[in-house]
Amino acid sequence: MLLLSVGPDLPWLMGYEAMPLERLTMLVVPQDDVACLVIPAFEVPRVVEHPDVFDIQGWGETDDPIARVVDKVGAAGTLAIGDHTWSRFTVALQDAMPGRTWKASGQVVGPLRANKDEAEIAALRRAAEGVDRIAAELQSGQIRLIGRTEADVSAELGARILEEGHAKVNFAIVASGENASSPHHHAGDRVIQANEVVLCDFGGTTAEPHGEPGYCSDITRCVYTGEPPTEFAEAYAVLQRSQAAATAAATVGTVLQDIDRVARSGLAEGDLDQWFLHRLGHGIGVEAHEDPYLVEGNTDLLEAGHVFSIEPGFYIADKWGARLEDIVVATDAGPVSLNKASRDLAVVEA
Amino acid sequence: MLLLSVGPDLPWLMGYEAMPLERLTMLVVPQDDVACLVIPAFEVPRVVEHPDVFDIQGWGETDDPIARVVDKVGAAGTLAIGDHTWSRFTVALQDAMPGRTWKASGQVVGPLRANKDEAEIAALRRAAEGVDRIAAELQSGQIRLIGRTEADVSAELGARILEEGHAKVNFAIVASGENASSPHHHAGDRVIQANEVVLCDFGGTTAEPHGEPGYCSDITRCVYTGEPPTEFAEAYAVLQRSQAAATAAATVGTVLQDIDRVARSGLAEGDLDQWFLHRLGHGIGVEAHEDPYLVEGNTDLLEAGHVFSIEPGFYIADKWGARLEDIVVATDAGPVSLNKASRDLAVVEA
Secondary structure: OEEEOOOOHHHHHHOOOOOOOOOOOEEEEOOOOOEEEEEEHHHHHHOOOOOOOEEEEEEOOOOOHHHHHHHHHOOOOEEEEOOOOEHHHHHHHHHHOOOOEEEEOHHHHHHHHHOOOHHHHHHHHHHHHHHHHHHHHHHHOOOOOOOOEHHHHHHHHHHHHHHOOEEEEEEEEEEEHHHHHOOOOOOOOOEOOOOOEEEEEEEEEEOOOOOOOOOEOOEEEEEEOOOOOHHHHHHHHHHHHHHHHHHHOOOOOOEHHHHHHHHHHHHHOOOOHHHOOOOOEEEOOOOOOEEEEEOOOOOOEOOOOOEEEEOOEEEEOOOEEEEOEEEEEEEOOEEEEOOOOOOOOEEOOO | OEEEOOOOHHHHHHOOOOOOOOOOOEEEEOOOOOEEEEEEHHHHHHOOOOOOOEEEEEEOOOOOHHHHHHHHHOOOOEEEEOOOOEHHHHHHHHHHOOOOEEEEOHHHHHHHHHOOOHHHHHHHHHHHHHHHHHHHHHHHOOOOOOOOEHHHHHHHHHHHHHHOOEEEEEEEEEEEHHHHHOOOOOOOOOEOOOOOEEEEEEEEEEOOOOOOOOOEOOEEEEEEOOOOOHHHHHHHHHHHHHHHHHHHHOOOOOEHHHHHHHHHHHHHOOOOHHHOOOOOEEEOOOOOOEEEEEOOOOOOEOOOOOEEEEOOEEEEOOOEEEEOEEEEEEEOOEEEEOOOOOOOOEEOOO
16 A cells, blocks of 8 residues: 655656645545545645546545545555655654554655656656756856856856756756855855856656646756866866766666766876765656666666766865766667767856 | 654754655654764755764664664654654664553644744745735636636646745646546546636645755635636625625634634535535644644634634535635734735636
8 A cells, every 4th residue: 555645656656646735635645546636625626637547535624534435545564654754744644553564655656656657757857958958058158157156146147947847946956166066056156156066956747737847857967167287177177977977878778877987087097086075876767866866875777767877076175066967768679868968078268 | 851753843843855765864862962964874965063962873784773763762762753754764773672552742842833033934924925926817717717727727736836936846736627626636637627616725844954944835716717607706795705704803812713614604604604514724844834834623722823723615526616725824913914916706708
C-alpha cells in the first residue's frame, strides 16, 4: 500500500500537486484496487477527476483526515509513505496504526520515476532549452554582472527562469570570486568585481497544463569578468575535458559510480580531483534531484531513459572555484546532452 | 530530544533554512546540551555560525548522515521530529533506532512559535504593508483584470509580491466569476469578464538578512468588474460586517472557537453561514499557516502576541463567492489589524 502526499510522487502519478499546508491531502494506493484521494473538501474543485484511476474523498474542516486514511488502509501490513510527506502526518498515522511496517515510497517509486518516457524527455528538453537561453545571455554579457550584488543577479536569473516557461524557481546560485569555492553558496551582498569568476547554477520546474506535472531544469556555467589568469584558464580546460569525458562515458549499462570515477580521473590530470567535493551527478525529472545518483558506492547500471546531471567541479577555499553542468539523457545510441549552451569559459569585460 | 530538518522550525530557531534536497540537514537539540547541526560538508559555508548555540558536523558525499544523527541522539527515548521533515529520513531514523517514542515537533515548538515578540510582529507588519500596497493597486484598477486570464493576473501578483520585499511567493489565488466559489481555486485559463467578482488571495515570505527568518503575508480582497448586482453587494456587506465583528471579538482570553462562531453568526444574518465552508482563520509567522487555528473544536484561549488571519467567506457553487481576510495581532489593548487596505468591495470598470 502506497500513501502519497506533498512532493513529486503525486503529480508524477496523477497530475495533482498537494498544497503544502497543514490540511492533509493523501492518495491511498492499494495494490489491487482503485486509489482514493483524501483531500480537504473545499479543495476538491482543484482536482482534475479521473474516476477510472482514483476516487475522491473530501473531508470537512472539523473531520479527522487521519481517520479517513486509516479507514482506507484497512489491514495492510506494509505501508510505503511518500518520501516528502510531512512527518507530522507520518507520526500521526503511525500512532493510529501501531504494528505496521513503514517504508519510504522512494524504494517503490524511485526506480519507476528514473526511467523517462519520450514525453518526459521532451519536457526535460524544453526545460533545458529555456535555461540554455539564459546561460547564453550570461555568456554574452547581456545579463550584467560587474558592480551588482550576487543576490541581485540571482533575482534576475529567477525572473528569467519564470519568463522561460517555468512555474517556479528551484535555485539560482550566484557565487563570485572566492565564494565560488562554496558549491551551494547562498547568493548574498557581495558585489561582483572585475577580473574574477562568477559561477551560476540555476533551474526551475516547468509550467505545464493543469493536471500535468512540471519537469526540472538545472545548468551551471561560469563567466570570468575579465581576461582569466592562466592558472584559472588551464584549470577550467581540465574541468571541461573531464565533463566531456564523463558525458561520453555515460553509456547504457555502465556502472553509475564508474562515470563519477571517469570525471575524477579527468580532474586528476590537473591535480584538481582533491578539490572535487561532491558526487558527479543526480537524476532529474519532476524533482530537481532524484534517482539515479552518480556517486561512489552506487553499483547500479545506467539504463536507457535515465536523465541526470554531469557536473564536475573544483573548489579551492578562499580562492575560487568552477563547475560545469549539463543534463544528459542515456539512450541506446549513446548519451545526449539536453543542454547545448557553450561549455567554454565565457569572458565578459567591464 | 528535538530533530529538525526542512521547514520553518529551523529558520525560526537558528536562522538557517535547510535546503529541501535529498542530502540530510538535521539539527539535533538535546534537552541539556549544546545543539549539533548535521549538514552536508560542502554546505557548511552557508551557515552563519553561532558556536555558543550549536556545533556543526559536516558529512561527506559517501558518509551516512543517518548514522551521524543516531550517534548524536544517543539513548534518548523520546524524539520529536520536525513537522515538515521528509518522511524518508524519519523512516530511516526509525529503522536505525527501533523502540523509541516519536512525536511531531509541532507539539513542542508550535505553542512557542505562536507567541510573537515585538520584532516578529514588526516583521509581520512590514509583510502586511507590502501586500496592502498590491491590494490597493487591485482596488484602484492599476492591476488590470478584465480580458486577462486568472493565471496571468496570478503571475503579476507573484511578481509584485517579490518586488514588495518578499523572498518567495507562497500563493496567489485569482478566482473569477463562478470560480470564486472554490476557496482554494487553482488560477487557470479562464479569461476575466466584465461584471463579475474576482477574488484575490495572495502572500509570500519576506526576504530578511542572511541568518534571519522571513515572515509571511496573507491577504484576501474582492474586486467587482462593473457595478455589482444588489444580491452580491448585500451579501458582501454581510460578509464585511461579519469580518469586523470577528476581528473585534479577538480579545485576549477568548476561546478560539468562539471567534469562529462570531463570524458564523454574522454570516447567518444574510443566511450565508451555510456557504462558509472553512474555518475562520489560522496563525501566521515563519509559516503561512501555523498555530493558533480559529476553528470549531479548538478550546484554547487567545493570548497576547498571537497573530492570525480573520477570513470569513461565502462560496455558492456555480455562481460566485467572496472572502475578506486580514492578519490580526492580539494585544492586551485589543485586536490590531496589520492589514489596512480598504475592506470595501472595490468596483473597477472595463
